[in-house]
Amino acid sequence: MRRGIFSRTTSLMLMVMLLLSAALVGCSSKSGGSSSEASTSKSDGKWAGQKIKVMMIGDFAMDDKTDPITGQKTKGVKVLKQEFEKQHPGATVDFVLMPWEGYTEKTQAMITSNEADVYQMPGVADFAPQDVLEPLQPYIDKDPDFKLDKFIDNQVDGWKVLGPNSKELAIYGLPFLGDARFISYDKKIFDDWGVDYLSDHPTMQEVAEKAKKMTGTNPKTGKKNYGIWFRGDWSSAFTLIDLAEGQNGQWGTGFAWEDVKFNFSSPEMLNGLNWLVDMQKYAPKGLVSNQGNEKWLSKDNNIAIMLNQGPGDTVKPAYTRGLGDRIGIAQEFKNSEGKGGLFAGSPIVIAKSSKNKDLAWEWLKFATSDFAQKYVYEELGLVPAVKSATEWASVKKQPLMLQVFEAMKTPITPRYPWGSSQPRFTLTSEVEAALTGKRSPEEALKKAQKESTDWVNNR
Structure with missing residues (x-):
């Protein structure tokens, strides 16, 4: 009898164990099904087995991190990876993230060794003539759903460059x-x-x-105020050129080096440099060493007007410090056609050496989609390049951005090619010489004109 009871008990235990085992197998199968589906997705999707590497420059990070300005958590670029791979079954995207410091040399090294498929490339004008980038017009032509009018006016044209053995500007990069x-x-x-x-x-x-009216002792606070500030070193050449544009002048003409002609000693440039020298009377000391603006964007600010400012210096810090309503933005000096200012930013390009160019093109489209553009703005405080941004709720909370988008429509001073080369640095040095009294404005500009012309002729 005991054997019967034991036998029945054993049988029941075995049945329970089998049922549990079956249940576990079922759960494992279900869970594994998801993994299997992902695996299947990687091996059987439209983009099965294709992989691209994307280089990005700036404060990008793979994982979430704490923003040093706001103290808030910001999402890493892994969210871009996840979304792109979700939209492109079977594809894999990896990143090479680098800081701005030394990015030109590092980009050249990567291009030379064929390290990436897609590059964020502010210096596209320097690289396209090397025949290392893929022209994008063929991709645009065969992709009817992709429209260039999605970008803020002037952004696409502003990034057109000369390719190898070409006299016609062409699209090698999309605004990012x-x-x-x-x-x-x-x-x-x-x-x-x-x-x-x-x-x-x-x-x-x-x-x-x-500026003159607001230089002196503030009638309300009793503290010293300055009417104006501008950087007298690194960006002074661009400030001067914009002053010339405001008088219907320009830095020069041409794009290919053999066609470049400088207008550094023109009447408009001379008048502009004399104006900057005169404005020093209403500015704090230390302009040529980037000093005197330490209180800007603080409640104790003592400067009324700041020339040649950028969104990274202004918008995010202003709202983070609760000064968004206190700061105003006006446009830089424009010519009679309403154009003027420095063209800047970062386009994205496809390396000619890429083995998966179609997938790389898909990344370019994704990077300029609202999903990715919202990411760079809402997570990192960077400036999107698409028109739709003007309607985002996040932008409407920071209305200063609308003036930034307006400013993006009209720049005509090309940062590249000449802005990254010796002529720009020569002009900057001579602006400093005039501001410090080392040379008269006329002497300084004649010297900048001669040395820059000689450099182009002898390169």
């Missing part, structure tokens, strides 16, 4: 990160002095008159 330069001002200081805010498109005369 936007950028612009503008004039910022402190509304509180204007209010304290009873001065009208800058107009949307101020003239040199307007800026000078208002």
Whole structure:
């Protein structure tokens, strides 16, 4: 009898164990099904087995991190990887992330060794003539759903460059990160002095008159105020060129080096440099060493007008510090056609050596989609390049961005090719010489003109 009971008990235990085992196998199969589906997706999807490597420059990070300005958690580029691979079954995207420091040399090294398929490449004008980049017009032509009018006006044309053995500008990069330069001002200081805010498109005369009025002891706070500030070193050449544009002048003409002609010693440039020298009377000391603006974007700010400002210096810091309503943005000086200012930002390109160019093109489209463009703006505070951004809720919370988008429509000063080369640095050095009294403005510009022309002729 005991044997019967034991036998029945054993049988029941075996049945329970078998059922549990079956259940576990079922769960494992279900879970494994998901993994299997992912595996199947990788091996059987439309893009099965294809892989691209994307190089990105700046403060990008693979994993989430804490923003040093806001203290908030920001998502890593892994969210881009996950979304892209979800949209492209079977594909894999990996990243090479690098800081801005030394990016030109590092990019050249990567291109030479065929390390990536897609590059973020501000210096596209320097690389396209090397025949290392893929022209994009054929991809655009065969992709009817992709429309160039999605980008903010002027952005596509601004990144057109010369290819190898070509005299015609062509599309080698799509706008990825936007950028612009503008004039910022402190509304509180204007209010304290009873001065009208800058107009949307101020003239040199307007800026000078208002800067003069607000230099001295603030009638409300009793503290010293300065009417204006501008950087007298690194970006001074671009500030000067924009002043020339405001008088219907320009830096010069041409794109290929053999066609470049400089206008550094033109009457418009001379008038602009004399204006900068004169504006020093209303500015704090230390312009040529990037000093004197330490209180800008603080509640104790003592400067009314800031020339040649960028969105990274202005928008995010202003809202983070609760000063968004206090700061105003006006456009830089424009010519009679409403154009002027430095063209800047970052396009994305396809390496000619890529073995998966169609997938690389898919990445270019993805990187310029609202998903990726919102990511770079909302997570990193970078500037999107698409028109749809003007309607995003996140942008409407920071209305200063609308003036940034406006500024992106009209720049005509090309940062590349000449802006990254010796002529730009020569002009910068001579602006400093004039600001410090080492040379007269006329002497400084003649020297910049001669040395830059000689450099082009002898390169």
